Amino acid sequence: MAGYTADQAPTSRSGPFDRLADGIHRGIVSVDKAINKVIPEEFNPFYYLGGITNVLWVLLVPTGIFLWFYYKPTTSEAFASVDYLTNGVFFGNIIRAIHRYAGDGMIIMAVLHMVRNLFTDRYRGFRDVPWVSGVFLLLLTGVVGLTGYLLVWDQRALVVTDAIVKVLLSLDLIIGGLGTFFARALLAGDSPNNLTLARMFFLHVGPAVLIFFFLWVHYLRLHRPKIWPPAFVTLLTIGAVLLVAGLLPVEKSLPATQPMMADQANIFYDVFYLWPVLLLQTASPAVVLGVLALIFGALFVLPWLPQKAHRYVNVAAVIPENCTGCQLCAIDCPFDAIVMVAGANPDPKRNELAVVNDDKCAECGICVGACPFHAINLPLMDEYAVRDKVVALLQ
């Protein structure tokens, strides 16, 4: 009969974590509603956090290519080339600031996108692939941002390099020699030399290319992913980045080749990417490494941590005798779980048959509402049973 049994209920909300999650969910809904009162809900930026991240990413690629034309990845020339592209190239400072602030915005929006999906319960079950690829994207974004700050090769880059080496060396505590190997591989030697920045440059661009691959995986299970927000939100995002880039030019710094600045507190750190470096000022490298490993380890296993989400219990089932091959269910399915297979229909006059991909099915029943021929059904919520229940409720 219609309805889930108790152990198949999507969530049971009783524990302290559930109450906390409920509170955050409540907060998210009230923020949404407050924004919906001011602007129409189809333009609410909070419904397009992933799309905004993508807009910022698309801003980052061409500006990055522009900067690459002028950049020289050697320790002796890097700072001078960055200085030239900032002060000598027409609009160079603006392009550099856009690259900087779009990067900041990208990680802010990615984290907001993650938090929202976590607390509205959109991270497990049939959404495990999007979640895990999203954590990879977050990790890659962090690596790209971190190495981006090294490329300038100013005094801050020296401090950050030092921090990265310290954290890597703390790996020696787990497996002897591993940390030293990684640190030597990163620096191309025991200390920063002329080859170091070439490796940093690869670590800035290589993971950035991988982002495209994981974006493909991220969108793979969606029929119509919201890759682009509406024009209003897109223009608002680009406008905000341009405004910040115009008002706050990238700060001036001293080259790494000069003696270190006496007052190191004056060095400006970007908290969104460089917070582990700031943490290192008060904690030991092993603690920083542990915190990073804990955060990403927890994020990777999160879809399987809570009690098992109901899955594969209510996958849509096609009734081949009724299927006319009209494609309505395949078009409406938001998760691309229905494929039309040519020549599989038992009726030779009908060309195609709808076939459900169990792994992609979210068990939402949108296909049932789409089918006018009673040819697709949720086993636990039989459509005739629901109809009879409607009749019974009215007696």
Next chain:
Amino acid sequence: MSAVNESTGTENTAAPAAMNLAPNGKPKIIGFVCEWSLGRNDDIHEDGTVKGMDHIKTLKIPCSGFVKTEWVTVAFENGAQGVFVLGCPLGDCHFNEGNFIINERLEQHVGRLTNRKILDDKGRVAELYLGATENGEFFGQLEDFTKYIAELPPLVVQAKKPRAVTPKKEA
């Protein structure tokens, strides 16, 4: 509300009052409730009745996009005076698109029903889009909906052919 029932001079008066009205004297209303919008709250009894509103019976469904428009017709044929579908806020569907899809389907289907004079008023089918924590809004909008339906003349839809397996009648 029975006064309204007798005062309308159309063929609708032929309908027995009990068919259109719930025991508490209010028009019968059927609701399809998405379990991700308000379905996880305690506002609805086990048997599907909304707390404090005995005339509103609800069915819990996995997503508002699951609703077959046929069920809306079946509900009206069996004496419902109003039908509502409750989904997540537009743009925030748990299954990404379910509420947009049901929005379009209902718009078409209700237009068709009113064109064929099966329904006298498009307002008999309501769509509510509420987040998981908006209990106050939920009761407020249902009260408004009940008031709106109560002011309309009682609706009787003759089924062309028996659509549902009719359960055993009592008395």
